[in-house]
Amino acid sequence: MLETTEAPMTVTHLPQTTEPRNPGMPLDMERVMRSRANRSAIERRASSLPGRRSLKKDFQAAWLARAISCIDLTTLAGDDTPGRVARLCAKAKQPVREDLLEALGLEGLTTGAVCVYHDMIGPAVRALQGSGIPVAAVSTGFPAGLSPFPLRLAEIGESVKAGAREIDIVISRRRVLTGDWEGLYDEMRQFREACGEAHVKAILATGELGTLQNVARASMVCMMAGADFIKTSTGKESVNATLPVSLVMMRAIREYHEETGYRVGYKPAGGISKAKDAITYLALVKEELGDRWLRPDLFRFGASSLLGDIERQLEHHVTGAYSASWRHAIG
Numbered sequence: 001m002l003e004t005t006e007a008p009m010t011v012t013h014l015p016q017t018t019e020p021r022n023p024g025m026p027l028d029m030e031r032v033m034r035s036r037a038n039r040s041a042i043e044r045r046a047s048s049l050p051g052r053r054s055l056k057k058d059f060q061a062a063w064l065a066r067a068i069s070c071i072d073l074t075t076l077a078g079d080d081t082p083g084r085v086a087r088l089c090a091k092a093k094q095p096v097r098e099d100l101l102e103a104l105g106l107e108g109l110t111t112g113a114v115c116v117y118h119d120m121i122g123p124a125v126r127a128l129q130g131s132g133i134p135v136a137a138v139s140t141g142f143p144a145g146l147s148p149f150p151l152r153l154a155e156i157g158e159s160v161k162a163g164a165r166e167i168d169i170v171i172s173r174r175r176v177l178t179g180d181w182e183g184l185y186d187e188m189r190q191f192r193e194a195c196g197e198a199h200v201k202a203i204l205a206t207g208e209l210g211t212l213q214n215v216a217r218a219s220m221v222c223m224m225a226g227a228d229f230i231k232t233s234t235g236k237e238s239v240n241a242t243l244p245v246s247l248v249m250m251r252a253i254r255e256y257h258e259e260t261g262y263r264v265g266y267k268p269a270g271g272i273s274k275a276k277d278a279i280t281y282l283a284l285v286k287e288e289l290g291d292r293w294l295r296p297d298l299f300r301f302g303a304s305s306l307l308g309d310i311e312r313q314l315e316h317h318v319t320g321a322y323s324a325s326w327r328h329a330i331g
């Protein structure tokens with residue numbers, strides 16, 4: 001729980017850490033089948049979360065800044081243009097008005113990454129040059145992941161060549177729905193290899209996996225196959241990130257860390273658009289995984305409109321007044 005007395009370390013002063021990459025391990029079917037999820041206990045815990053935060057006002061801004069540093073600022077629209085992506089990248093470099101950043105002592109704050117389709121990697125890389133902000137590309141026939149497998153591998157290669165440092169792949173949902181864990185493992189392993197040095201986030205599309213037990217098992221298989229992050233959703237399913245699914249995935253990450261020593265990152269994505277929801281997610285990460293995960297190398301929000309609401313809250317924090325949401329249209 002986020003206690004009233006707890007302030008996060010100012011995000012722009014966090015020490016640099018280099019986490020060893022999860023190399024994966026051979027598929028351990030006995031371990032996979034041990035992954036279960038008690039739906040009623042999970043739902044009970046998840047429903048108790050949002051009302052429980054008692055965050056001291058002074059610390060709220062620091063937690064919201066932490067949330068910004070963990071956003072994969074995303075645009076995944078069919079009508080994306082280089083101009084729109086350049087504006088989004090400008091927002092990633094300076095996510096909040098300069099006077100507010102100064103007032104809050106947060107100069108240098110940026111988002112965690114910018115996330116785009118393959119065609120927009122070039123414009124994003126150019127716009128972010130020198131900023132250190134990585135470009136993430138969705139890949140492997142996103143969002144359904146149903147294009148021919150060799151094309152999915154080739155797509156990863158093209159995106160890495162174009163400058164993406166993070167690749168968000170989608171798994172084949174049918175492998176989970178039919179219990180083909182070996183198939184899922186092999187596919188994920190090949191995706192990881194095709195990524196090379198680029199980090200790979202495995203999108204499970206949890207809204208299409210049927211049960212929380214499937215979510216737990218798919219999480220475990222993807223981590224065994226070398227995923228750097230596991231991510232809930234594409235943002236295009238009818239149900240995207242939820243707290244119960246997040247609990248299941250975070251617990252899988254925790255168990256994998258306890259058993260292998262490797263830390264895998266977590267990315268809830270889709271439908272997270274309010275500052276208060278972001279705080280709830282950060283609190284859950286803190287409780288389930290601990291402070292080490294509250295950094296952009298191990299936690300991201302996949303979100304297209306969350307930043308706008310956080311900026312509004314920060315403006316209120318500094319000036320005491322809310323501005324209209326249309327003034328924060330981007331992000």
Ligand SMILES: O=C[C@H](O)COP(=O)(O)O
Pocket residue numbers: 074076115233234235236269270271272302303304305306
């Ligand atoms: O991965 C990111 C999602 O596509 C963003 O979803 P959203 O537009 O609901 O924030």
